[in-house]
Amino acid sequence: MTKKKIVVSGIRSTGPLHVGHYFGALKSWIELQEKYECYFFVADWHALTTDFKDPSQIKTYLLDNVSDWLALGVDPKKAALFIQSSVPEHAELYLALSMITPLGWLERNPTYKDQKEALKHKDLSNLGFLGYPVLQAADIALYQGELVPVGEDQVPHLELSREIIRRFNHLYGETLVEPQPILSASPRVLGSDGRKMSNSYQNAVLLSDPEEVVTKKVMTYMTDPARKRRQDPGDPKKCPLYSLHELFTEEKTLKEVDLGCRTAKIGCVDCKKTLLQRLTPWHQSYTEKRKALNPKTVQKVLDEGQKKASAVAQKTMTEVKKALKIL
Numbered sequence: 673m674t675k676k677k678i679v680v681s682g683i684r685s686t687g688p689l690h691v692g693h694y695f696g697a698l699k700s701w702i703e704l705q706e707k708y709e710c711y712f713f714v715a716d717w718h719a720l721t722t723d724f725k726d727p728s729q730i731k732t733y734l735l736d737n738v739s740d741w742l743a744l745g746v747d748p749k750k751a752a753l754f755i756q757s758s759v760p761e762h763a764e765l766y767l768a769l770s771m772i773t774p775l776g777w778l779e780r781n782p783t784y785k786d787q788k789e790a791l792k793h794k795d796l797s798n799l800g801f802l803g804y805p806v807l808q809a810a811d812i813a814l815y816q817g818e819l820v821p822v823g824e825d826q827v828p829h830l831e832l833s834r835e836i837i838r839r840f841n842h843l844y845g846e847t848l849v850e851p852q853p854i855l856s857a858s859p860r861v862l863g864s865d866g867r868k869m870s871n872s873y874q875n876a877v878l879l880s881d882p883e884e885v886v887t888k889k890v891m892t893y894m895t896d897p898a899r900k901r902r903q904d905p906g907d908p909k910k911c912p913l914y915s916l917h918e919l920f921t922e923e924k925t926l927k928e929v930d931l932g933c934r935t936a937k938i939g940c941v942d943c944k945k946t947l948l949q950r951l952t953p954w955h956q957s958y959t960e961k962r963k964a965l966n967p968k969t970v971q972k973v974l975d976e977g978q979k980k981a982s983a984v985a986q987k988t989m990t991e992v993k994k995a996l997k998i999l
């Protein structure tokens with residue numbers, strides 16, 4: 673039997689999960705776990721880089737987020753699920769890689785500049801935030817990750833991890849696997865106000881929202897601003913609600929919605945009801961599975977995941993220390 677390739681991916685735990693998290697990451701995890709050996713983790717160290725002033729949120733959402741993963745279909749029998757900080761080798765390899773990463777690489781990193789701009793309200797002049805890509809490289813290399821699921825726009829971020837790993841291998845001999853991107857669909861999910869769906873904008877449809885709240889959010893969702901009156905034709909590409917239709921609605925109906933909107937044959941209220949007919953059953957199914965999970969089950973999953981991850985991480989660190997001649 674040929675060995676399955678190794679996939680590594682993590683999600684920060686800084687808030688409740690929303691529809692955008694499912695379609696942006698978790699859906700692809702559920703597909704990847706069928707084919708690859710997967711290591712999926714809650715990136716709590718990463719969450720600290722931006723939320724160090726109030727870390728209470730990270731802990732609050734940790735078990736909650738993992739419970740959501742399970743309810744949505746991430747399967748602990750197929751993937752190791754764990755908390756990043758429960759495997760201390762993440763921090764250890766981060767330290768080793770930080771010794772060899774030129775500062776200029778981190779300072780030039782476009783994500784660093786963009787994020788600093790986007791999160792102006794936060795104090796981000798810390799080493800942890802600048803060194804974020806080094807920790808990311810350590811997260812992947814620790815499991816000798818061969819594939820990392822990324823959206824097209826994130827390929828350059830992974831390139832920096834690849835460069836750091838290449839540099840290590842160049843300096844000390846082939847020790848770490850250089851990962852390749854595996855392109856996953858990363859649809860642009862827009863929130864109720866037309867901006868990217870995000871907890872920080874308070875515009876998200878949360879998985880934990882009760883059904884009536886989901887309905888209310890959808891019915892008051894922003895639509896194409898050009899459709900002021902029912903008879904005004906619209907453009908689905910300019911409509912935030914349509915970005916949800918693209919996720920939930922089957923091709924044939926999607927085409928009807930598109931045409932109906934452009935010719936003003938359908939109104940926005942009907943269009944939203946068509947979406948709810950698809951979104952509500954999906955959400956109900958998630959809610960039922962989520963309610964059936966108890967914290968003990970989730971903790972057991974994490975304990976088992978941690979054991980599996982630790983065994984691999986320790987082996988890699990032994991190799992790294994041998995290469996660095998500090999064993």
Ligand code: SF4
Nearest residue numbers: 896906911933940943
């Ligand atoms: S009809 Fe639908 S797609 Fe068109 S603007 Fe209204 S909500 Fe958006």
